Amino acid sequence: MTPARPAPRLILAPLKGFTDVIFRNTFAEHFQGFDGAVAPFIPAVAADRLTDKHVRDLLPHQNTCMPIEPQILGNTAEDFVFLSHRLFDMGYPDVNWNLGCPFRPVTKKRRGSGLLPFPDRVDAFLSKTLPAIPGRLSIKMRLGRNHPAEILRLLPVLDRYPLKEITIHPRTARQMYAGRPDLDMFQICLEQSRHRLVYNGDITDLSGFRCLATRFPGVDSWMIGRGALSNPFLPAMIRTGRDGVGGKMEKFRAFYEELFARYQERLCGPGHLLNRMKGFWTYFACAFENGPDIQKSIHHSFTLPRYLETVERFFAEGAGWRK
Numbered sequence: 001m002t003p004a005r006p007a008p009r010l011i012l013a014p015l016k017g018f019t020d021v022i023f024r025n026t027f028a029e030h031f032q033g034f035d036g037a038v039a040p041f042i043p044a045v046a047a048d049r050l051t052d053k054h055v056r057d058l059l060p061h062q063n064t065c066m067p068i069e070p071q072i073l074g075n076t077a078e079d080f081v082f083l084s085h086r087l088f089d090m091g092y093p094d095v096n097w098n099l100g101c102p103f104r105p106v107t108k109k110r111r112g113s114g115l116l117p118f119p120d121r122v123d124a125f126l127s128k129t130l131p132a133i134p135g136r137l138s139i140k141m142r143l144g145r146n147h148p149a150e151i152l153r154l155l156p157v158l159d160r161y162p163l164k165e166i167t168i169h170p171r172t173a174r175q176m177y178a179g180r181p182d183l184d185m186f187q188i189c190l191e192q193s194r195h196r197l198v199y200n201g202d203i204t205d206l207s208g209f210r211c212l213a214t215r216f217p218g219v220d221s222w223m224i225g226r227g228a229l230s231n232p233f234l235p236a237m238i239r240t241g242r243d244g245v246g247g248k249m250e251k252f253r254a255f256y257e258e259l260f261a262r263y264q265e266r267l268c269g270p271g272h273l274l275n276r277m278k279g280f281w282t283y284f285a286c287a288f289e290n291g292p293d294i295q296k297s298i299h300h301s302f303t304l305p306r307y308l309e310t311v312e313r314f315f316a317e318g319a320g321w322r323k
């Protein structure tokens, strides 16, 4: 008899503007399945510019629902080390370095995925940073900025350092989210890296996850972002290996209402609240049979009362759960 495979380790991906402390806590109170989360990035700024606001989302007493790894975006070892110490003092032993952000204002300053074509710079950064930070470092990266093969020049550099793990989203930055993750390239990375690799990208349903788990039997950790926003039951389904949840609509509604109430308390002004909730619905809508219609009517709700009316009508009309 083949021994049962251990349950996969599931990590909530950082999605800036979405998976903040309010979302993480509300999610963990309503849904199961995640072992932890990487928090959206904090920019590494010079020591004299670092304020409490930068780390507000990570206050330990507000982050008790799931283990969190803070993420830092930057390319200056000094600033990175300073922020790592601050986070360590707050109780976070491990930090994550963002080498994946694909947005031009970030990459043109050679931050995020903008560093991927420069293995020497990555090497110099790590050689200064690693001996100076108090805990472990993990990395989250794409395959490259412009070409998937950029990662092949980086992996030997990363092999020289003691990293906790490397999460790979197998797309280039230039691709943004177009096309499919390059699984062949991820396989090559598995063969060429000595580090523990975490797979990330387009895990949206149980059968898709099973295909990935079969193809990469040596991978024990998986990071899920958009797929968990559009189907919050997905992590539990993956963990248990089956879709055994009943009353999804009621459970989703309870989650949504709590999320809304907490953002209403936190955000100043109806405009901010409306924008935040509209953002969430671009993902939530995917879970429903009439997703494109609900997405469209929410998108066209230009005031908070109109938005509330639209959502109320949507729930009252008995929308069907698709996933």
Ligand SMILES: Cc1cc2nc3c(=O)[nH]c(=O)nc-3n(C[C@H](O)[C@H](O)[C@H](O)COP(=O)(O)O)c2cc1C
Pocket (backbone or CB within 6 Å): 013, 014, 015, 016, 017, 018, 039, 040, 041, 071, 098, 100, 101, 140, 169, 200, 201, 202, 203, 223, 224, 225, 226, 227
């Ligand atoms: C709106 C949005 C915000 C994101 N913010 C971050 C971030 O702060 N740090 C990071 O490393 N990746 C960020 N990402 C990338 C995701 O963590 C993840 O790598 C990507 O969405 C692919 O995984 P998925 O298909 O499971 O969503 C973001 C992605 C999106 C769509």
